Amino acid sequence: MRKKILYELSSIYRDNLRIKGYIFGKGEKSACVVGAIRGNEVQQLYACAQLVKALKEIEKAGKIKEGKSVMVVPCVNTYSININKRFYPIDNTDINRMFPGYNQGETTQRIAAGLFDTIQDYKIGIQFASFYMPGEFIPHVRMMRTGYEKKELAKEFGLPYVVIRDPKPYDTTTLNYNWQIWNGQSFSIYTSETDKLDIDNAMQAVRAVLNFLDKEGILEYQGHDGYISRVINENEMVPVKSKNAGIFEGFAQVNKSVQKGELMAYIIDPYEGNIKERVMAPCSGTVFFAHDTPMTYNNTVLFKIIEES
Amino acid sequence: MVHVVAEVELPVDEKLKIYKNRLIPEAGLCGDEKRISIVTGTHGDELEGQYVCYELQRRIQEGKEHLKGIVDIYPALNPLGIDSITRGVPGFDLDMNRIFPGNTESGAMPEYIAAGIVEDLSGSDMCVDIHASNIFLKEIPQVRINEKDRRKLVPYAKLLNIDYVWVHSAATVLESTLAYSLNSTGTPMLVVEQGVGMRLTREYGDQLVDGIFVLMKKLGIWDGKVIKPKKPIVSKDGMVSFINAPESGIFVPEVVHSNRIKKDELIGNIIDPLNGRILNSILSPVNGLVFTLREYPVVNKGSLIARILEM
Incomplete structure (x- = not known):
């Protein structure tokens, strides 16, 4: 495992904001997993941390496939998560509405650009995401209908449902949408919780990602196959x-x-x-x-x- | 007469109501009057429009005999935000100006309200949506128009007695604004930006009210005396320089907002109070007009410091 600082930003009185990537394997940039972008995404942070822990063991056992690499970015927004604030502390903007970002723009546009520049080359993008309405979901994979989405691939996570969403205008600045438009396949994994921990559910998400990476030939993982996913359009x-x-x-x-x-x-x-x-x-x-x-x-x-x- | 445009019951003994006040001619309505809608308060921290709503009505009442059409005034599209000093919709952390045209079927409460607002505004002969930047930036009175609506809206914007008309490029994300929703469905809306968040700039308010009367006269809604409006500068994106903070610190301006500046003249310094030193001196890249200037001193790298219109 290698740790890399993907982007760093200074503040006048706080410690620097550092976006860290944890890289497993060497070679082709096969898959990247991003966790907490908003300051309340504790479940997403936890799921990423457990994924890092599992990938360490998999790498130690020599089960990352030759020539493949996976990067996990547990937290994009330490400034918010450390003070329990959902959006960026200074201007209350949402980094997940700033992609693909702009490196000469406003602070959160720069953070988005700093992250996106380092992850856009990965062939597969996976985000542990949260929803704006307060509530509990069946764990599912969500994809935007951009014309590039591959529903069959999403079934490889083995989660109960694959939900296809018709993008609204504000979706066009999310990480998921831009990943899909710019480079390849992107998936958002929704677990049941956001600002509270549901450990069983988080571990289900971790296993789903490992199942997927196994089926894509990126690593070897012997978990159970999960569910035979049903594909459903959100508006149904x-x-x-x-x-x-x-x-x-x-x-x-x-x-x-x-x-x-x-x-x-x-x-x-x-x-x-x-x-x-x-x-x-x-x-x-x-x-x-x-x-x-x-x-x-x-x-x-x-x-x-x-x-x- | 005050009407409720949209209403939602809150959990404990309170109703959220979006109000409008409709002013009509003394003689009543005959059915073919033009209608102008004045809208503000989408962002709870933008208050410049509050004074405009008041002053417009005060002057109309003073000369009621000159009112020949319908004036609908919506002072608070996000009343929970205004009453709690919150920019977005409290409880949802949603920017209300990113959820239009709303959704009555499967959305959250703010989307339901948004749909009611759009339905009520639709069919107006002209709408004016008054914004006040945010708490960070001060703006000269200006109208912002999406490039695709330029031909239709610029002639009306020029009547509003503002200093500047900024025709900006179309961005997909802006398709979820109130103005886009209305303009794209045939109800014209002008978006005014002026002043700064959480404050009232009375001078700007009076200036805009003068302009609204000019616009109403053009539409046949008002037949009283009006001023000759200022001739605004009209520009496209290419003429606007964005100046962002090169590093984090405290910004101390050296220019006066709305003044002209020369190339390489000092806009301001970013200072480090802990060590008592200047971290960065920010110079203007062009000769121009400082139409946006940072009001809030704390900056992170990238925070917008100023926008300068090249002249």
Whole structure:
């Protein structure tokens, strides 16, 4: 394993921000894995750290294939994660909305450019990503529909689902989108959590990446094959929205089946305790996403269901 | 009359409401009046538009007999942000001006609100979206126009009594702004940037209100006296120099915002208070107008210090 500082930025009073890469094997730049870009992505940092730990053992056992190399970048934004702030501390901008970056531009454009310059040559890009809506997901691989995406390749992770998303304008400045447009295949791995640790889930993501690297002939890994992934378009999922605001008491669980008409949650009056709304399943299927904070607005997506085919 | 444009119930005994105030002629409406919509407060830390909304209404009330069309005023598209000194939408960490045209089906609360705002604004004969830079940078009164809307919008921008019209290149990410959503669906919107975040610059507000009356007169919404608007400089991207901090430190300006500067003249210094020294002296690369200048002193390498329009 080699450690390399990919980008460094000074501040007037803080220690430098250093983006570190951990490189395994030698030769072709085969795959790169990026972890926490936002300051609340603790689960993503943890998953990367466990991946580094596993890759050390794999490399020690001589199981990185000859002429192949893998780089892991556990954290892009130490300035935010160390002070528990989601975006960049000075200007509150999101580095994951700055790609491919600009090395003569604003600070976060420079950080994005500094990272992207060093990772864009890797043939495969994998990001442990987080979502902006608070909630829990079934672990899945997400790809943008750019015309370059290869769904069959995404199935090699062995996660339950491969979700294809039609990019919105703001997606065009994410790492995933630019990786795919500039060089090759990119995948975002979503685990259930972001700012809390779910160790089982993080380890599932680590195994998924190792499975994938094994199937791509980059290293040897003998884990179980995981799931036979189902490919689904994001807009095919059925959203279940709240009609009222209040305290959210959820019953339907992620990755479990629900039947049409089944009770999924209560919305409770925050002062008088009565049930304001019984949230029922509009169709039968599997719960893909579930709201997980104790309060909700009205007109908010509480669940997403993959309808039974 | 005050209307609710979009509404969401918050969890505990509070409703989030997006308001507009509609001003109509004294004689009532006959159905073929033109409509102008004045919009501000998308970013909760940009307050320059608050004074414009007030002053515009005050002057209209003073000369009500001259109002011949509809004036819709939306002072706070992001009321939770304004009331909590938060630029984005509190609770979501979302830039509201990156989620348009919104989504009523499967999005989060801010996207639902955004869709309601777009629906209400659609069909206006002209919209003016007033921004105030951010807390870091001070801007002279200017209108920013996407290159693809140049022909349609520049003639109207010139009426607004602003100093500068910046026609910028199209960026994909800007497709999620309110202005793009409306302009691309046939409702014209001018984006004004002026002043600085978290402050009011009354002089700029008065200047813009004068211009809005000129625009209203052109549209047939106002028939009272108006000023002769300033003739703004109109430029494209190529004429604008961006000056970014070459290193981290504390920026102390030596130029005055909105003044002219000569090539190699000192814009300001980045200083190191710990060691009492100048880290970097920043010189102007061109002769021009300092239309953007950093207000917030702390800079990281790359922080924007100034924009200079080459003249």
